[in-house]
Each structure stands twice: as structure tokens, then as C-alpha cells.
Amino acid sequence: MDNQAIVELIQNEDYFLITSHVDPDGDNIASQLGLLSIFKELGKHAVIVDQDATPVAYQFLLNDDVIYHQLPPDTRYDYSFVLDAANLDRVGDSVVALIQQGNGVINIDHHTSNTRFGTYNWVEPEACATAIVVYKLAKALGVTLTPEMATRLYAGIITDTGRFRYTNTTLETFEVSADLVRHGANPSYVATQIYDQEPISKLRLLVKVLSSLQSAADGKIHWLQITKSCYDETGSNVYESENMINYATSIKGTKLAILFREMENSDRIRVSFRSKGFVNVDKLAQCFGGGGHAAAAGARIPGTLAEVQQKVLTEACKWV
């Protein structure tokens, strides 16, 4: 079993790099910081290097720790932990270059589509979040959960389950959450930090996004769009639109929800898909070079907003 090899590697080695995928979400940041807490507790040296910036909503998890965006000078690392990434491309070129210089890669993830790219792989597709896998790693290492560790891992669970809403929410989700609360995670504090520190610009953006609502396939598809000008007009940014697709998902009769977003400095459209169980959007996104989970996936598709919408909606109508 790779799991035991990973435990022994952590016990025997001292210098680690931690990273995760581009476009960071809550589970990404939470799992990395949770693993960093474990390494600190064990007296190991570890550094987190991510290609992309850390979204404001998750910066409260940092405490005194730092997420770097390039390797600090004279940092030693022998092994690299890649968290929450289905494949190595997802971590971004600059970080892939760092990983290739180490002695090996440890792949810790929960994506069904994970390619087992690591020297060692601990992948649990049934886990609702990579934070759950990191929790199990802590248990396997015999590490006692600290309040910091518990808070970080709890944040990963709530963001990747949409606060216990998505189909990945299981008995394990609640059992682990209970244990994290038992060890000091404060549910309302974490939820308040993540969900109740919104800039007013985000509500202004939401008004624009909701006003763009359209339907296809007799209401089985509902879709929303965000043009570049929406951000300027509301003073908001792309991170503030992260979960707005949920409004399309929430409509009665929707089987498939789609959010189209124009991207800054790119000729691609960022397309997000959500399913209410009927459609496997991981497979649908793969038609356009993307991927994700059965219930939540995405792709970045070349073309104008109108071109991509036509192409995606034509394909999507065949799936509902």
C-alpha cells in the first residue's frame, strides 16, 4: 500500500514542498495548510508554493504561515506533496518545474479522474474533500489534531461539499467533521470567515449575473454569464463569481447548470458545469478538454462568448 509508504516517508524525511492546483478553491488551500500544520507538529521543514494567488476568503486560514508563489531562496525540499490535483498539469508550469527537481512526488487527492501521477499515491475518490485524506494521513501518522489543523481541514470539507449540500456528503463527512469540531474547529467562525466577509461589489455582481439567467432544453438547462465588463461595472473580480453557478443549479427542474465567464488576458471562456445527479459533468467537460467531478466540473474553451455558448449548449442539450 502506498499509504503506509507515505507515512514512512514522512517519518524518515525532513524537507518537503507542498503544492496544489491553479485557480485555488477552499479545499486546495485548506488541505495544503492542514498538511503544513501536520508537518509543523512533527518538527519537519515544509514550504507551500502555489502558482496562483490565495483567494481573500481563505486567507484567514494562514495564521502565521505563508503560501509562497515562487520558491524562497535556499529552500531545501526532497519530496513534493501535490494535493487536490487530478493530474500534474493542474499545478501549473512554474510549480511543475520545482517538483521535477525533487526526489519524488506524493499525490494526495480525491478526484475520480486522478491519473496516479505520483511516486506514491493516496487517492480516495469516495472522500468528499482532499482535506478528508489529509485527516486520515494525520491519523495514520499518530498526530494529535490541533485546533489550527482541525480548523483548516474543516474549511476544506465545507467548501468542497458546498456546506454539506453536494452528493459527495456522506456519513464519513459528518464523522470527520464531528471529530474536527471536537478538536477545536469552530463551525460558525469558519463559515463566517468564508461566507460572511463578502465585499458589496460581489452583491452588485450577483445582481448582474442573476439578470443574465437563461434556459435551454425546456428548462432542464439553466445558464448564466459574466462578461469582462461586469467586473469593471461592479468593482468586482473573478474570484467573487466562484460559486454563482449555484443559483442556476438551485432552480426547480434544472438538471444541468452552466456558467460562462470571459477571462482577463485570455482568448478562452471559462465554463463551469454543475449537475443535480442526472448528468456526469466530468465526462461532459472532458468533451471540451476539461474535467472535475461527476457533479461539478469545468473547462476553458477557446472562442468568443457567443461561439463558446453555442458550442457548449448544442452539446449539453444532448446530455439532459
Added chain:
Amino acid sequence: MDNQAIVELIQNEDYFLITSHVDPDGDNIASQLGLLSIFKELGKHAVIVDQDATPVAYQFLLNDDVIYHQLPPDTRYDYSFVLDAANLDRVGDSVVALIQQGNGVINIDHHTSNTRFGTYNWVEPEACATAIVVYKLAKALGVTLTPEMATRLYAGIITDTGRFRYTNTTLETFEVSADLVRHGANPSYVATQIYDQEPISKLRLLVKVLSSLQSAADGKIHWLQITKSCYDETGSNVYESENMINYATSIKGTKLAILFREMENSDRIRVSFRSKGFVNVDKLAQCFGGGGHAAAAGARIPGTLAEVQQKVLTEACKWV
């Protein structure tokens, strides 16, 4: 202990009325139906009678059961269970009249302000939902949880904690939720039924509500309003506005969120308050003849929208 007396009363008696407060919310409906499941399991005769209609979002919990709005003819009941009501006025005049004809009242609740109005009272102010108290009653009765019971009680927990978001969310919340999932509650199914069956009219109403956003007290208060015409213009109704106050709560820097709603056929304004921990809105609402919990409360205040806004905002500014 009243708790043991309540257990024995259920064991010894056979005919029960179940009711709850007017303006039903999720925990109200869920707790009543959860208790009905328990009575069915024990072979007892029980009928639910509520003064107000059951919101559409919770009707999936009914299965083959019925919530009546007046007592069916020739229905025998010897004792009345009043759930989730801080005082007897909250159940509405028509149901109070029914309760007074029985042999006694059993008061099952979790409101801090509960007046212990029952012949027997099982009130747990630390419980996140009345569903938790009903769960404990099931345990005390030795009833094995059925999937129907578990689903109903789980729905009460998620609605009264805002999906594990409010300050009432504790270790007990997760331990009980885990046990309910273990006994057949399906978290994503329940969340989908409650939160993802929204009429498009609700999103249209949301656009109007968000557009009404204003602030007071240097951004420590954010408030929203809904006029009667909003409902007509969007084809929506008052039930669809139930949780829209959360958008005001979610803004960074908000200590107190307020939602003002004009009511059909009434010269009162329905005012909802939410606190992020700094203000005790139960006490604030009491200034206007209302009440609730420390973090969520409400009142119905006579006057025009403008008059009530001025009066409430003047008082509220003293509290932040």
C-alpha cells in the same frame, strides 16, 4: 425531571395532537413530522394541526402524512405537543383553542426565551434545533430511527443552523447529524429538496431585494426591503423571501442585518434581524414586541415601511 414524565406520558397515552408556531420554518415542520414518525413507530394515534400553510420547500417531508389546518372531525386527542414555540401565543389563536380542550400541554423547544408554558416542558436552549430535542426524545423512548424519521429530523437541523453556519452549530449538531445519516438521512437529497427546487420567480425577487441594499452606522448595519409590489412584479410570494436577509449578513463589516417586509392584509411591517455575534437580536427584537434567538430574531411592527424603518434603524444604531 419533566423529560422522564414526558417519556412515560407517551408510553401510557395513545391520542396526541402535534402543533408548532405560525409562519412555519424548516425546523417547525421537520420536528412535527419527526415526532409524528415516532408516534407511528410506537403505534400511537397522532394528528398535526398548524394554523398556517406548510411552505412548499418542506412538503417533500410529508410522504404519506398530512399536516391539517383545522382539526379533522371526530379526532380524539388527550395531550397536545407544542414544538419549537417560545410561548403559546406563537401557535396562533385557532390552535390555542384546540390545545385548551386537551388534558395537558407538552412543550418541546430550544428557544432561550421559552416561557415553560407546558404542563411538562423539555426545553434545551443549547440545542441547535427543536429536531435535536425530538431526536433525544426518540432515544429516551428507545425508538429505533427509521429513514423517514432521520430524514425529517436532519431537515430540521440544516434549516435551523443555516446548513451548519450559525453560532448554534456545535459538536452535538454534527454527532446527531452523523447518527441521522447513519440511519438513512441522505444529506444531498434533503439539501436538494429544500434549496434546489426554487421557482425562477425567487431569483427575480432576489434581484429586486439585492438592489434595495442600504447601509447605516458606517456599514455596521446593512438592510434590505421588500415592498408588496416586489411580489407582484416578480410573480413571487413572501415564503420565497425567507432567507434573503442572509445577503445583508454576508457583507464584510456587518454586525447587524435587517430585512423589512411589507405584509399582505396587514398594517404591520415584518422585520427580521440577524447578528454576527456582537448584537443580541433577541433583545433588540423585544424592544418592538418580537423575539427569537441571540443571532436571529424578528418582530411585526405597526406603521408604514418608512415609519418602521426610521424607528428600527434609530434604535438599531444604538446597538452596534
